[in-house]
Every structure is written in structure tokens, then in C-alpha cells.
Amino acid sequence: MSKYLLDKFLYTVDRDPDLVERYRQDPRGTVEWWEAERAGVILNCHGHERSTWHAFTDSEREALATHDYVTLFELGAHNFLLLTLFIALFERDYAEPLGFQREFAARLSHWSLPYPDIST
Amino acid sequence: MATVAAVIASTHHPFYYKASTSSGPDRPPFADEWVAKIKAFRETLTKARADVLVMVGSDHFHQLWLDNMPQFLIGKAPYYDANFYNEEREFGLPRMFLRGDEDLSAYLLRQGIDAGFDLAFSNELRIDHSITCPLITLRPETDLPIVPVYTNIFAPPLPQPSRFVELGRTIRRLVESWPSDKRVAIIGTGHLSLELGGPRQFGPHGPDPEFDRKAVSWIASGDLESALAEVSLDSLWLPGNATHGFMDFMLMMGVAGDNAKADYADSLDLFHTMEAYFTWYPEGER
Numbered sequence: 345m346s347k348y349l350l351d352k353f354l355y356t357v358d359r360d361p362d363l364v365e366r367y368r369q370d371p372r373g374t375v376e377w378w379e380a381e382r383a384g385v386i387l388n389c390h391g392h393e394r395s396t397w398h399a400f401t402d403s404e405r406e407a408l409a410t411h412d413y414v415t416l417f418e419l420g421a422h423n424f425l426l427l428t429l430f431i432a433l434f435e436r437d438y439a440e441p442l443g444f445q446r447e448f449a450a451r452l453s454h455w456s457l458p459y460p461d462i463s464t
Numbered sequence: 465m466a467t468v469a470a471v472i473a474s475t476h477h478p479f480y481y482k483a484s485t486s487s488g489p490d491r492p493p494f495a496d497e498w499v500a501k502i503k504a505f506r507e508t509l510t511k512a513r514a515d516v517l518v519m520v521g522s523d524h525f526h527q528l529w530l531d532n533m534p535q536f537l538i539g540k541a542p543y544y545d546a547n548f549y550n551e552e553r554e555f556g557l558p559r560m561f562l563r564g565d566e567d568l569s570a571y572l573l574r575q576g577i578d579a580g581f582d583l584a585f586s587n588e589l590r591i592d593h594s595i596t597c598p599l600i601t602l603r604p605e606t607d608l609p610i611v612p613v614y615t616n617i618f619a620p621p622l623p624q625p626s627r628f629v630e631l632g633r634t635i636r637r638l639v640e641s642w643p644s645d646k647r648v649a650i651i652g653t654g655h656l657s658l659e660l661g662g663p664r665q666f667g668p669h670g671p672d673p674e675f676d677r678k679a680v681s682w683i684a685s686g687d688l689e690s691a692l693a694e695v696s697l698d699s700l701w702l703p704g705n706a707t708h709g710f711m712d713f714m715l716m717m718g719v720a721g722d723n724a725k726a727d728y729a730d731s732l733d734l735f736h737t738m739e740a741y742f743t744w745y746p747e748g749e750r
Binding site: 348351355358359361386387388417422423424425426427428431432442445446448449452454455456457458459462463 | 664
């Protein structure tokens with residue numbers, strides 16, 4: 345269970361226009377590259393001073409690699425990070441305004457409170 | 465001593481800028497009513513003749529991140545750049561550049577720490593839409609210096625609601641004791657019931673209209689006793705998974721004072737959220 349790392353992936357991809365496109369086009373390759381090269385980068389530290397202990401679980405890696413936002417929600421990824429990045433990835437594919445956002449909600453409609461814990 | 469010229473609390477809807485500046489088929493049907501309400505709300509700040517703005521909001525995982533997350537933070541910088549790439553992308557917000565008031569920042573930090581709040585600070589803070597949205601609605605000229613105050617309503621563990629209220633009371637007291645002849649407006653934005661990234665998001669109205677009705681009543685009447693009795697960190701999940709932003713409204717109720725009736729209150733039921741706008745004039749109604 346590495347909710348912090350899931351959130352770190354969503355956060356660092358969402359803020360980088362090139363990474364957003366790369367993740368849209370090649371999710372599995374982007375996740376593998378990110379876990380190997382970026383997962384340990386401490387955002388305010390020199391590249392040589394990186395964390396050495398981060399790894400996704402298999403289910404986390406697979407959910408990211410398949411753009412499976414329902415499973416990411418269920419794994420406790422932060423709801424705001426999840427929504428913001430996935431809007432950037434897929435809103436453009438829907439003709440109706442808010443079409444993607446409403447499908448996102450519908451695909452989670454089997455959930456009632458309490459939602460999965462987002463605490464890190 | 466400084467004068468609190470106005471206390472203002474509102475929601476911060478990031479779609480307002482795009483809705484209000486769009487035209488033709490891109491202009492949503494509710495835009496004209498929304499713009500009219502905002503113009504009336506803007507007048508409440510204009511009338512207060514403020515010299516400086518204390519702006520309470522919350523960073524949405526932009527500069528503040530889980531490796532180093534402050535609960536309450538005050539910016540102390542001469543200038544602030546504002547808005548981020550993902551806010552341009554999703555909301556069409558413009559890049560903005562704001563002046564700071566370092567003297568008031570320093571005063572609130574020193575006195576706030578001495579009053580029992582171990583405030584974090586930032587000397588290089590990029591501001592996001594929780595503060596730029598109310599500037600766009602209330603002071604689009606962005607000609608007044610600001611002091612940004614950020615709260616954590618986003619990343620558990622969060623401070624208790626009572627702590628937000630107490631910080632609001634403290635900010636009010638400190639501004640009133642600031643050795644300056646300036647007129648200060650204290651402005652804060654939060655949320656009513658709101659769901660983001662969950663099954664109740666983007667419905668025809670806010671996820672919990674009953675909570676919204678009660679919340680608007682608490683704010684308009686300054687009923688901190690009821691708000692504090694009914695609201696807890698656990699209960700705020702019920703109206704929607706992003707409703708902890710209501711604690712910034714509670715902070716502003718603390719600024720306004722116990723049982724302080726708002727001099728101006730308005731609301732607008734939009735798709736997926738209720739918008740709400742409140743102004744208090746501590747010197748008396750203008």
C-alpha cells in the first residue's frame with residue numbers, strides 16, 4: 345500500500361504538460377519509466393539526494409498503467425488529484441461539456457459513504 | 465491602529481472567469497445572472513475603500529505538497545505570481561501578478577505565533593485559484609497589495625473546525641492591533657457542499673442542498689455556535705468529499721465575530737455547487 349506514491353505520480357504528471365500527453369499516449373511505459381526514474385525524486389532536493397525505498401504494489405502499478413480511475417479511487421488515491429489529471433487526459437474525447445466528469449461519477453455510482461480513506 | 469474595512473466570505477468557482485468572458489454559443493445560459501450577482505458583490509468591497517487585502521484560501525496541491533505540508537501558512541513576499549498550468553488548462557485562468565504587503569505579513573506572523581498559532585511562512589509563494597478567483601470577482605484591477613493566508617482543507621490530518629474559527633478570531637484581533645492607518649479588508653473563500661472525484665460530482669446542483677441551506681443560514685447570521693455544534697471533521701464527508709473547504713467559511717465567521725449578521729448575503733444555485741457571497745462591515749453598514 346503506497347497511497348503517497350500514487351498521489352505523487354498523479355501530482356507530478358498533472359503539473360507537467362509533456363508528461364500529461366505522454367501518460368495519455370503510453371500509460372504503461374510512462375508508469376514504468378516514472379517508477380524507475382522519478383518515484384524517488386524529492387521535489388525540493390538535488391537529484392542525487394533521492395529516496396531509495398519507493399515502489400508501487402502490483403495492483404497500484406496496474407491501475408495506473410490501465411488508466412483505471414475506479415480502482416485508483418478504491419485504492420485511496422486523492423480524489424482531487426485523480427479528477428484533475430483524468431480531466432486533462434480524457435475530457436477532450438467527449439463532445440458534451442462535463443461529459444467525462446459525469447461518466448467518472450457514474451462509474452463510481454456503486455460507492456456510498458464511507459469512501460476509501462485518502463489519508464497518507 | 466488599522467481598520468477592518470470589510471470582512472468578505474465567498475465560494476471560489478474557477479469557472480466564473482471563463483463563463484463571464486465568453487460570448488456567443490460558448491456563453492453558458494447562467495452567465496448573465498452570475499455576472500450581475502458578482503458585480504453587486506464586487507460593489508461591497510469597492511464601498512469599503514480598502515488599502516490592503518488579507519486573502520484566506522487554500523493551495524490545491526500546487527506549491528504545497530505531501531512531503532512538507534503546513535496546516536496554516538502566511539505568505540511574506542513583496543510580490544506573488546499567480547495561477548498554475550493546470551488552472552490555465554482546465555479553467556482558462558490567466559496568469560496574474562500581485563503585490564504583497566510585507567509589513568502586515570510580518571506582523572501577522574510574529575503576533576500570530578505569539579498568540580499560539582505556529583504559522584508556517586513562505587517568502588516565495590505562487591498563488592492559486594482559491595485567492596485569484598475572489599480577486600477576479602471582487603477586485604479585477606488587482607491594484608491592492610495582498611497578504612495570503614493558506615489553510616489545509618485538503619490533506620488529512622486536518623486541523624479541527626474550531627481551530628479554523630479561532631484562527632479567524634485571531635486574524636481579526638491582530639489586524640485591529642496592527643500599527644498602521646490602513647484600511648484592511650479580510651477576504652476568504654471556501655466551499656459549501658462539494659464533491660470532486662467521487663460519485664456525486666457534477667450533478668444538477670450541489671451534492672447536499674440541505675447542508676447548503678443550513679450553512680448559508682449559519683454564515684449570514686454569524687451562528688458559530690450551531691456551526692461548531694454540527695460540523696466535525698467526520699461530518700464534513702457527508703455533504704460531499706470536498707466539503708472540508710467549508711472550514712474556510714468557518715474561519716471567516718470567526719473573523720466576522722460571534723452572531724455577526726452579514727450586511728450583504730447572496731447565493732446562486734449553479735450546476736454541481738451553490739455559490740454564496742457575504743460581506744460584513746465592522747464599522748457599520750455602508
